[in-house]
Amino acid sequence: MFGDLSGMMDKLKKAQEEVEKTKVRLDSVLIDETSADGKIKVTLTANRNIKSIAIDDSLLTDAEELEDFLIITLNKAIEKASKINVTEMASAAKSGMPNIPGM
Known part of the structure; x- marks a missing residue:
């Protein structure tokens, strides 16, 4: 029993x-998104x-339009x-998870 517990703990540590x-x-994974009219471009990481x-x-002359484009493009x-x-993240977590019956 304790051997199995130790093995499961090792697998959990590897998963973490x-x-x-x-x-x-x-x-380091970058996502680029551009507004429909191409006037705004945002880049963010997968995190x-x-x-x-x-x-x-x-767009700098119309704050409301700028805000709308930013919100849509960022979202x-x-x-x-x-x-x-x-x-x-699900793939990484699953790869090291022990096989626990009932889970």
Whole structure:
């Protein structure tokens, strides 16, 4: 019994290490999103950290329009990054999980 427990603990530790490695790797995965008219471009990591925002000068005269474009474009980019993040983190966690009956 204790041998199995020790083996499960080792597998859990490996799963945790794999998750941490995946978090680090996802910081280097960049997602670019551009607004429909191409006037705003955002880049963020798969960990959902914004790296850059480029705004066309024509949007600088209308704050409301700029805000609308930013919200839409950022939300699209965050959605893409979240999908990648969830998939990769689930895969990393699952790869090292012990086979526990009933789970």
